[in-house]
Amino acid sequence: MRLAQKRIAGPVRKAKIIQSAASLFAKKGFSGTKTREIAQRAGVSEALIFKHFPSKEDLYAAILAKESPVPGLLSKVKSLAGEQKDVEVFSVIARTVVGGAPDSDLMRLILFSALENHEMSDMFFHNHIRVFYDFLAGYIQQRIDDGAFQPVQPLIAARAFMGMLIYHRLLTVLFQAQLPQPAEDISQTFVNIMMNGLKIPSPEGAFRMSDQIKKPRKRTARKV
Amino acid sequence: MRLAQKRIAGPVRKAKIIQSAASLFAKKGFSGTKTREIAQRAGVSEALIFKHFPSKEDLYAAILAKESPVPGLLSKVKSLAGEQKDVEVFSVIARTVVGGAPDSDLMRLILFSALENHEMSDMFFHNHIRVFYDFLAGYIQQRIDDGAFQPVQPLIAARAFMGMLIYHRLLTVLFQAQLPQPAEDISQTFVNIMMNGLKIPSPEGAFRMSDQIKKPRKRTARKV
DNA sequence: ACATGGTAAGTAAATACTTACTATAATGGA
DNA sequence: TCCATTATAGTAAGTATTTACTTACCATGT
Incomplete structure (x- = not known):
């Protein structure tokens, strides 16, 4: 069954995965969040997550590493x-x-x-x-x-x-x-x-x- | 390989399991703690945990339900x-x-x-x-x-x-x-x-x- | 003999991650 | 402009391991 509605540029898709993962990690923590859930939330297959990130741990690290500047x-x-x-x-x-x-x-x-x-x-x-x-x-x-x-x-x-x-x-x-x-x-x-x-x-x-x-x-x- | 050194009264063993579980739940959270780890910490088999508690969730609830009185x-x-x-x-x-x-x-x-x-x-x-x-x-x-x-x-x-x-x-x-x-x-x-x-x-x-x-x-x- | 404490071995499902393939968009030569 | 080739996005099906929990039995105390 088709998951992604349409093919999207790699960086855009990666950002969507990060956003979905961040939301779930915030809600359930690292251990409580399953990669299947991240994939579902992002609207992609689980395998695609691992096209963008070597591991679940790397995805998590990418989220924590994001700069969140104090807005002025x-x-x-x-x-x-x-x-x-x-x-x-x-x-x-x-x-x-x-x-x-x-x-x-x-x-x-x-x-x-x-x-x-x-x-x-x-x-x-x-x-x-x-x-x-x-x-x-x-x-x-x-x-x-x-x-x-x-x-x-x-x-x-x-x-x-x-x-x-x-x-x-x-x-x-x-x-x-x-x-x-x-x-x-x-x-x-x-x-x-x-x-x-x-x-x-x-x-x-x-x-x-x-x-x-x-x-x-x-x-x-x-x-x- | 023998786990429990010696047979102990049920309520004493139960208290030991609770203590070990509480320590691990505090450290790793509910999702991050595995029943195998609780058993190892308590020095018993995993099966024995389920002699005392119907589920991991019930063990956790027993810990949260414990009264911790403000000591006077x-x-x-x-x-x-x-x-x-x-x-x-x-x-x-x-x-x-x-x-x-x-x-x-x-x-x-x-x-x-x-x-x-x-x-x-x-x-x-x-x-x-x-x-x-x-x-x-x-x-x-x-x-x-x-x-x-x-x-x-x-x-x-x-x-x-x-x-x-x-x-x-x-x-x-x-x-x-x-x-x-x-x-x-x-x-x-x-x-x-x-x-x-x-x-x-x-x-x-x-x-x-x-x-x-x-x-x-x-x-x-x-x-x- | 019976009651109770305890475990080795197992089950079914879940889990992170991989593989081999398909689908689609871009490119360049004719 | 068309089409074959290439690059890239994407997935179904799978693997190996982990996980919570069960079963059938053994060990020990009364």
Whole structure:
């Protein structure tokens, strides 16, 4: 029974196979995806897959190796960073992630490749997520030096912020745990907490919990 | 060649099979784990697995169904919550997660089961992580009502905090991305940021970014 | 003697990949 | 312009191995 509707140029067909395979690898992982399924999804015979790729493993590697450029976003964030617009810097990153980038399939591929211990998973993760992470740590360090941020470890702070965003995406992608609020409200709440924290400052103004946390000795009751 | 060294009581052998299977399912996922490997890890024949479990799928379900009680931790947190010790409430949760609970295998099982779309993955996730999440949201709401916390959406704030912690664990479990600081410092930095934010407050004291974020209209330069 | 724990050997189906062939489009000479 | 040849796209049928699971029997404890 005829599978491919019409003969297509080799590179076009290869791209279609890659697209079909990526979708299935994202959904089921490497081990859970069968080459018969990839062929069916691509609308070709199984044998044709092996005309284009030496093995299933090579097809998978080709997918992870694909560049997925940050679409001009890092340069925009860097521009805002140059102007020290703290809220905007964090907001642009928050809107991007909470708004759905990387997309669901890419999120799932990153996770599956890491869990399945694929040798390229570190590189894959770096290309898509850690690029913001590293930039943020540098920016936070600069703002601490400027006296605008309290003196925390920049890498920990960057991880805290990316953690809010990525965890939110994980809950929606893996557990369909959407929140009823619009994405804009959610991202702004994350930025607000990151900038200001939950606590309403006491009238002493600049009193900071970091001093209290660092010195866990007993304190006498304080009169206010 | 003899596999089992000695005949063992059925329930003990069953527990050994479960333990071996859990370890492999955490490492390789359901599809990536073969029943021959489980048998080898457990030191028995493949046939014996099917004396205890009707199918591989049933063995997997038995693993996900296992209760893993939060070891008295939630009650401790609730006690602190009763005394409105904000920093301690968040700190105990932070130390627990940053310090390594749930453990690596459990983290990986939660993720694999979600990615592989197992029907019990929601329940599994709830038993191990969402229990703190729901409690936190309630506590944050209460503290907002008390006037101690700024008025944010409690579920978003709870997700923000759990996100810091869980993301940190993900990076260490999946990418071996340990930070050089001790776990105690890391968890305290997370709590500090959650309570106080990054920004050093301006001299106006109670001026809050949440007002600024909500109204993104242009502002004239302000003299200070 | 019986109950229970355990396995070697096997089955049927699934799986990644190969082979030998067919179908179709492009090319170049007449 | 036509047609034979060549290049390339594509598949049916197959192979060797893997996989989850079964069967018929053996070994051991009560």
